[in-house]
Structures are given as C-alpha cells and as structure tokens.
Amino acid sequence: MQRKIVLIGCGVVGQGFLEILVKKKELLANKFDFEPVLVGVADMMKGSILAQDGIDIPAFLEHVKAKGTVHDFPVESAIVGLNSIDILKQAEADIMVEVTYTDIKTGEPASSHIRTAFEKGMCVATTNKGPITLHFKELVDLAKKNNVLFKYEGVVMSGTPIFDLLDYCLAVNDIHEIKGILNGTTNFMLTKMEDENMSYQDALALAQKLGYAEADPTADVEGFDALAKVIILSNVVLGGSLKPSDAKERIGISGITIEDIQKAKSEGMRYKLIGSTKLENGQIIASVKPVKLPLSDPLAGVGGAVNALTFKTDLSGDITILGPGAGKLETGFAIMIDVINMHQEM
Amino acid sequence: MQRKIVLIGCGVVGQGFLEILVKKKELLANKFDFEPVLVGVADMMKGSILAQDGIDIPAFLEHVKAKGTVHDFPVESAIVGLNSIDILKQAEADIMVEVTYTDIKTGEPASSHIRTAFEKGMCVATTNKGPITLHFKELVDLAKKNNVLFKYEGVVMSGTPIFDLLDYCLAVNDIHEIKGILNGTTNFMLTKMEDENMSYQDALALAQKLGYAEADPTADVEGFDALAKVIILSNVVLGGSLKPSDAKERIGISGITIEDIQKAKSEGMRYKLIGSTKLENGQIIASVKPVKLPLSDPLAGVGGAVNALTFKTDLSGDITILGPGAGKLETGFAIMIDVINMHQEM
Numbered sequence: 001m002q003r004k005i006v007l008i009g010c011g012v013v014g015q016g017f018l019e020i021l022v023k024k025k026e027l028l029a030n031k032f033d034f035e036p037v038l039v040g041v042a043d044m045m046k047g048s049i050l051a052q053d054g055i056d057i058p059a060f061l062e063h064v065k066a067k068g069t070v071h072d073f074p075v076e077s078a079i080v081g082l083n084s085i086d087i088l089k090q091a092e093a094d095i096m097v098e099v100t101y102t103d104i105k106t107g108e109p110a111s112s113h114i115r116t117a118f119e120k121g122m123c124v125a126t127t128n129k130g131p132i133t134l135h136f137k138e139l140v141d142l143a144k145k146n147n148v149l150f151k152y153e154g155v156v157m158s159g160t161p162i163f164d165l166l167d168y169c170l171a172v173n174d175i176h177e178i179k180g181i182l183n184g185t186t187n188f189m190l191t192k193m194e195d196e197n198m199s200y201q202d203a204l205a206l207a208q209k210l211g212y213a214e215a216d217p218t219a220d221v222e223g224f225d226a227l228a229k230v231i232i233l234s235n236v237v238l239g240g241s242l243k244p245s246d247a248k249e250r251i252g253i254s255g256i257t258i259e260d261i262q263k264a265k266s267e268g269m270r271y272k273l274i275g276s277t278k279l280e281n282g283q284i285i286a287s288v289k290p291v292k293l294p295l296s297d298p299l300a301g302v303g304g305a306v307n308a309l310t311f312k313t314d315l316s317g318d319i320t321i322l323g324p325g326a327g328k329l330e331t332g333f334a335i336m337i338d339v340i341n342m343h344q345e346m
Numbered sequence: 347m348q349r350k351i352v353l354i355g356c357g358v359v360g361q362g363f364l365e366i367l368v369k370k371k372e373l374l375a376n377k378f379d380f381e382p383v384l385v386g387v388a389d390m391m392k393g394s395i396l397a398q399d400g401i402d403i404p405a406f407l408e409h410v411k412a413k414g415t416v417h418d419f420p421v422e423s424a425i426v427g428l429n430s431i432d433i434l435k436q437a438e439a440d441i442m443v444e445v446t447y448t449d450i451k452t453g454e455p456a457s458s459h460i461r462t463a464f465e466k467g468m469c470v471a472t473t474n475k476g477p478i479t480l481h482f483k484e485l486v487d488l489a490k491k492n493n494v495l496f497k498y499e500g501v502v503m504s505g506t507p508i509f510d511l512l513d514y515c516l517a518v519n520d521i522h523e524i525k526g527i528l529n530g531t532t533n534f535m536l537t538k539m540e541d542e543n544m545s546y547q548d549a550l551a552l553a554q555k556l557g558y559a560e561a562d563p564t565a566d567v568e569g570f571d572a573l574a575k576v577i578i579l580s581n582v583v584l585g586g587s588l589k590p591s592d593a594k595e596r597i598g599i600s601g602i603t604i605e606d607i608q609k610a611k612s613e614g615m616r617y618k619l620i621g622s623t624k625l626e627n628g629q630i631i632a633s634v635k636p637v638k639l640p641l642s643d644p645l646a647g648v649g650g651a652v653n654a655l656t657f658k659t660d661l662s663g664d665i666t667i668l669g670p671g672a673g674k675l676e677t678g679f680a681i682m683i684d685v686i687n688m689h690q691e692m
Contacts, residue, residue, distance in 0.1 A: 020661060024518055032517075159662045161515035168514035169507035171378075172370055172682050191642075296537075298668050301647015315366060315679040316505045320668040322644050333661040336518055 002035045006091040009099035010043035016332025018061045040091040042084040047071025051078040088116045098126035107134040118146045125338035127154030136235045149342045154334025156229045157307045160323030173313040179276035180309035182229040184325045185212040185220040186253050186273045188305045222252035223288040230275040230286045240284040251289040264292050270300045348381045352439040355446035356389035362678025364407045386437040388430040393417025397424040434462045444472035453480040464492045471684035473500030482581045495688045500680025502575045503653045506669030519659040525622035526655035528575040530671045531558040531566040532619045534651045540607050568598035569634040576621040576632045586630040597635040616646045
C-alpha cells in the first residue's frame with residue numbers, strides 16, 4: 001500500500017530515515033505491505049521541494065549527500081522554494097516526519113509544523129524534544145480531534161524502545177517510577193574517569209574530540225539534556241504537566257572529582273548521572289543528579305555512551321532497557337518504527 | 347467487548363493470570379474495551395469445569411486458593427469431569443490460555459491442547475516451552491491455516507518483553523545475534539559465589555532453600571533450561587529448525603570454582619552463564635556455557651535472579667533488556683499481554 005510522506009528537516013535524522021527506506025525497501029513491501037512515496041521535503045538550510053507524484057528516494061538521497069541541497073533535485077513539475085508551512089499546506093500526504101532542529105525553549109518551528117500537519121489530517125512521527133517537552137497534552141488532544149496518529153519514540157533514547165515498549169509490551173502495568181541514564185556524553189565521561197583515572201577536564205576534552213560533547217557542554221554536563229527527557233517521561237508516562245523548572249533538583253557532573261569516583265569505587269559503588277521521576281502521594285517528583293549506585297543495580301553496569309531506563313511496574317517487576325541514545329541510523333530507525341506502526345494502525 | 351476464555355492449567359501461572367484479570371478489571375474495560383468471560387477451566391490435578399455462560403472469576407479464584415480444586419466450584423448448569431481435550435472441543439471460546447506443566451521431551455499435553463484449540467478456531471496464548479521448543483513451525487502454520495493468532499511471550503524470560511519487543515518495537519531490524527542470561531538460578535549462584543565468597547555447594551544449597559533451584563538441580567546448573575530458551579530464540583527469531591541436540595555446546599556452571607571466579611574478578615572480569623545464538627554463513631550456532639565477560643558488557647552487571655538478553659541489530663545497535671525470568675504475577679502478565687494484544691488484533 002502506498003503511503004505519502006512529507007519530510008520536514010533533512011539533516012542527519014531525516015537522511016538516516018531515508019537511508020532505511022532505501023535499505024529496507026523489499027522488506028517493507030513484502031512484510032508490511034508498505035510502499036513509501038516521498039511527496040515533499042523542506043529544510044531550513046537546504047531548501048524545499050514539493051512533488052505530489054513522488055520523489056525518487058535513492059536518487060534524492062544521493063543528491064542531498066553530494067550537494068547539500070534539496071530545492072535543486074531535478075523532478076518534473078516540482079514546486080520549489082515554498083517554506084515548510086506552505087509545503088505542509090499544499091502537500092497531499094498521509095504522514096509528516098518532523099525532524100527539524102530541537103529548540104527546547106520555544107518548541108518552534110516544530111510545534112507549528114505538527115499543528116499544521118494535524119489540521120491537514122496527517123499522522124505525525126517526530127524525534128523533536130521541543131514540542132513534546134512543551135506542548136504534549138495540547139498536541140495529543142489536537143491529534144485526537146483530527147483523528148490522526150501521533151508518535152515520538154525517538155525523543156527519549158533515540159530508537160531504543162521506550163514508549164513502544166510501554167504501549168505494546170508492558171500495557172496493563174501501572175508504572176510508578178522511572179529512572180535511568182539519559183545522557184550518553186556524561187556517562188562516557190564518568191566511565192573514562194573511573195576506568196582510566198582521567199580527570200574531569202580530560203574526559204570532557206575527549207568527549208568533545210569524539211563529537212559526543214558540544215563546544216559549550218553545559219546542556220550535557222549540567223544535566224539540562226537529561227532533565228528534558230525526565231520531564232517528557234513525567235508527562236507522557238506518569239501523566240504529569242511538568243515544566244523543566246518544576247524539577248526538584250538538577251545537578252550535573254561538573255562537581256564530581258576523580259577522588260569522589262575512586263572513593264565510591266573503593267566502597268563497591270559507582271557514580272552515575274541519574275534522571276528519575278516518580279509518583280509519590282499523587283505528586284510527581286522529578287530530578288537529575290549524580291547518584292552513587294551499588295554495583296548490583298542494573299544501571300551501574302551501563303558503560304560508555306549507552307543510555308538505559310528502568311521502569312518500576314506493579315505486575316512485571318523492574319524492567320530495564322539499554323541501548324544507543326543517539327546515532328544517524330538509530331534515530332532514523334525511531335522514525336521508521338513510528339511510521340510502520342502508524343501505517344499498520346491508520 | 348466480551349472475549350470468551352478457556353484456561354487449561356490452573357497452577358501458579360493460571361492463577362496469576364486470573365489475579366491480574368481481577369486486579370485490572372476496570373482498566374481492561376475502560377482502556378482496552380476488554381471484558382473477559384471465563385467459560386472453562388481444566389487442570390490435571392484440580393479437575394475441570396465447563397460453564398458456557400461464564401464463571402465468576404474472583405469467586406472462582408478464591409475457591410481454587412482455598413480448596414485446591416476446580417471441579418466443585420458451584421456454577422449452575424456447569425459440566426464437570428471432562429478431560430482437557432473434551433473441554434476444548436465443547437467450549438465456545440475466543441482464546442485458549444495454555445499454562446500446563448512443561449514437558450520439554452514430549453511437548454505434551456500442551457501441543458495437543460494447542461492443536462485442538464486452533465482447529466476449533468481459538469487464538470492461543472501460552473507460556474509452555476514444550477510446544478515452542480519442539481513444534482514451533484508446525485504450530486505457526488496451523489494457526490495461519492485456521493486464521494487464528496498464536497502468542498507465547500512468556501516462554502522466554504516470563505513477562506519481560508522479548509518477542510513483543512522484537513515484533514512491535516524493533517521490527518524492520520535484522521537480528522543476527524542474541525545472547526543473554528536465561529537462567530535466574532545459576533545467575534543467583536554465581537552472584538553469591540562472587541559477592542559473598544560462597545562455595546558452589548553452599549550457593550546451590552541456598553538457591554534450593556530459597557526455592558530457586560529444584561531438589562534435582564540438573565536442568566538449571568547443567569544448562570539444559572537455558573539451552574531450551576536458546577533453541578526457542580534460534581527458531582523463533584533467527585528462523586532455524588534446531589533441536590536441543592543441535593547446539594554446539596551445553597556446559598553448565600557445575601565446573602566453576604570460587605577460585606575461577608576470584609581470578610576473573612582480579613582481572614576485571616566476571617563469569618556469567620551465557621546462552622547465545624547467531625547466524626554465521628547461513629548457519630545458526632547455538633550454545634550455552636560460562637563466559638568470562640568484561641565488566642563493561644551490559645550482561646556483566648546483571649546480578650541475582652534477574653534475566654537479560656542482548657539483541658544485535660543492524661539499525662538499532664545493541665539493545666539489551668533486563669527483567670524477571672519467573673514469578674507468579676510476572677508470568678501471569680505474559681499471558682495478560684498476549685491476550686490483550688490478540689484482543690486488539692483479532
């Protein structure tokens with residue numbers, strides 16, 4: 001079955017998704033009866049193209065990789081130069097894929113893209129933390145009102161299953177607490193500090209050199225990135241309406257010294273930057289802070305840039321999932337699984 | 347929507363499932379539009395009852411717990427004393443829940459129950475390793491032929507999601523290797539030997555005292571239990587047709603001494619009984635054996651009676667899930683999630 005897709009954002013994640021569509025074309029057709037038709041692409045830096053009859057995906061992907069542009073991909077009767085909102089207004093699509101750059105303060109332009117798509121009757125798959133952190137309830141209601149589906153597996157731990165795990169595999173359970181390692185950069189640094197006796201500064205420099213940490217590492221090392229994910233989990237899974245400023249604590253790892261880590265090690269413990277949220281007496285308590293874990297805690301064994309979450313459930317006990325929290329194919333996969341699940345449910 | 351259920355096997359798992367139906371009655375009705383009607387129960391030791399108009403589940407559960415019998419639960423116009431196959435032949439049910447005792451050598455009586463249910467047009471949820479180990483392909487084909495659903499989430503790691511994780515959350519991925527800790531008893535023993543310097547014999551005695559290990563611990567300590575799960579994963583996930591005797595190796599932990607464990611510890615390594623299966627040059631290589639893992643391996647951090655599996659995927663990297671591998675509610679939940687997913691898909 002053909003499904004028309006409009007792609008807003010054609011950076012790493014958008015291209016990762018298109019790569020999977022190319023790589024898995026036969027499997028998607030044979031196993032899922034899914035045939036993607038790409039009808040439009042808009043990217044703030046690379047330009048836009050609208051072609052209702054469909055864009056040749058492998059050729060387009062090659063073009064974008066070679067030239068870094070979208071608008072000049074040759075398609076007969078294509079319309080170029082529209083802005084992203086006009087692309088959405090004019091595109092006849094079943095699904096919008098929203099993978100623009102995350103602005104955690106305004107949620108824009110992603111939130112406007114999502115609202116426009118819903119009003120046009122499109123289902124939406126996104127990996128953009130902005131809209132989910134800031135406008136989750138409004139957007140869920142708007143999707144319902146327009147009778148469309150809304151999926152966002154990639155906003156926490158990229159393609160490692162979190163929301164699908166809860167919805168499809170752990171439904172019926174009551175989840176009362178979630179805690180985990182939600183920032184790969186800081187986990188990488190803590191692992192290096194413990195295993196190789198590296199100082200905080202050296203570990204940070206290495207993380208920057210390897211591309212894990214930004215030139216300004218504040219969002220990672222001070223816990224803001226992990227906190228955004230904790231707020232999303234609080235609102236999506238525990239039913240809260242929290243803003244980041246509602247968190248009880250947000251403490252990063254910049255105060256952790258190699259002496260702290262070695263002392264913990266000598267006690268059979270290990271420091272991890274733990275994001276957690278729990279329901280207590282009807283209130284949601286969310287926090288991010290370094291925690292000294294006993295080595296018997298499954299989260300203590302999570303090394304390197306890996307992410308992990310433990311869900312405390314009433315029927316299934318403690319369920320922990322570990323996996324990548326970033327990556328081109330990994331995050332592209334988050335869109336892929338959302339699209340395939342929506343395809344089967346729409 | 348009413349769904350008629352016939353329950354074959356009313357031991358720990360069957361009662362765990364019924365407990366969840368009682369505990370979650372409102373959630374099941376409101377969130378999933380699911381109203382269970384229990385039309386029949388058969389248990390080899392406790393007797394049987396067939397009551398097409400439905401059995402009061404909370405009262406029945408109380409009766410079974412108090413008296414240890416099924417056939418004398420008072421229901422007007424109930425038929426008692428039928429054997430399990432006749433119950434299935436006469437019951438008008440949408441779903442059979444098969445949770446009889448596992449016989450890994452013959453797969454009976456579970457396999458006959460499942461065949462009979464399929465031929466009667468019932469969907470089947472089971473936690474019974476016997477039929478899945480011995481007759482997986484035949485049963486999948488028979489389900490297809492009869493246009494019914496067949497789910498078995500609980501046969502590996504009880505209610506911790508494995509097959510649902512792959513089907514609903516990691517679909518589109520190519521899985522080429524699976525490895526994990528599939529026996530809680532031996533993992534508990536290895537953890538005690540390392541953490542408390544306990545001898546193999548003392549650790550085994552403790553596991554027996556706590557009810558983790560049987561009086562005859564062979565199935566656990568010699569790796570037979572883990573191997574059955576490896577064979578299931580080989581056949582269900584990797585598409586093989588292996589019998590347990592096709593495994594490359596099956597080595598248990600009875601040869602592991604406290605000296606081995608302490609030596610590994612001094613090298614920064616840890617012994618785990620690892621079950622693994624992988625596709626190599628078109629061949630499936632399955633094994634169970636003690637492996638010295640670096641502490642950076644997510645499986646090294648799995649302590650106590652917890653189970654864990656790592657899936658090596660082509661798009662999502664390494665995904666590891668940890669959770670209980672046994673337990674009344676945990677295994678009852680495996681049936682619950684199968685039943686709810688079938689309810690939504692039938």
